[in-house]
Amino acid sequence: MSILPKIFPRNDDQRAAAAERQLINFESQFGRNLFGPIPKNHNRDFFCLDEYTWIWHEDWTDDHGQHHVMSTRYVLRPDGAIKSINGQSYQKVQQKETRHIYLAIKKYVAIVQAQYAPLLST
């Protein structure tokens, strides 16, 4: 059965980009659950954008019906991690938060690789 080409029957570059998005979507099903229950009316995603960048996205509607979005981009660098919230300027990530993102990355990769391993071993 051919899954990805059926969904994305375009040129190679577009197909590759679309396949990557689909795999990110797949991975985020697990990533979003690393941080505990997701409150009602909240959408949460946590995923690896590239080998240096991780995204934590959360949007929700408050009691007044107002929609809120918080999208945090973590970038890993040799001297630590920096982050940008909702496109604002980057700031250095403090030690405690650094440790949390590090643990989250380890768990994310372990879980996702366990999903990919059976496919890649055949």
Place this chain on the structure above:
Amino acid sequence: MNSNELLRIKSSSEKAYVGKRSSMLNRALAHSEAFLGSSDRSDPEQATTNHSYGSQTSIPSKVSQPNSANTVEASATLAPAHSSVPVHIEQTATNSEVTEVGQAMKLAAARKMVEEIHGESLEPTPDLDQRIGEL
């Protein structure tokens, strides 16, 4: 795409996408070990303490209070995970195993975690594609 659909992938070109992604994740993990790993080793006492507890994370409650003065900083702080998944990992692993979890974790344990997560939620996020495109 769910796990079952993933496992139905047969063609080499489709597997290549998954393989490329898998390799990239390994590099991402290696970078995190190299760049951030010291945060886990510099304070082993704190790490042990935090590894062991499973209290409520502060993420959801603080995110839902967008008007508070410290919303941005507080909301962006990744609180310790409290679900059964992280607790399972940390309660069954020694400190050294935790440090090397990316390489040392047995697939069976990881699959068990996946099953636990499966039981919670595998709802798709239709607008994630759009958000990824905006990044």
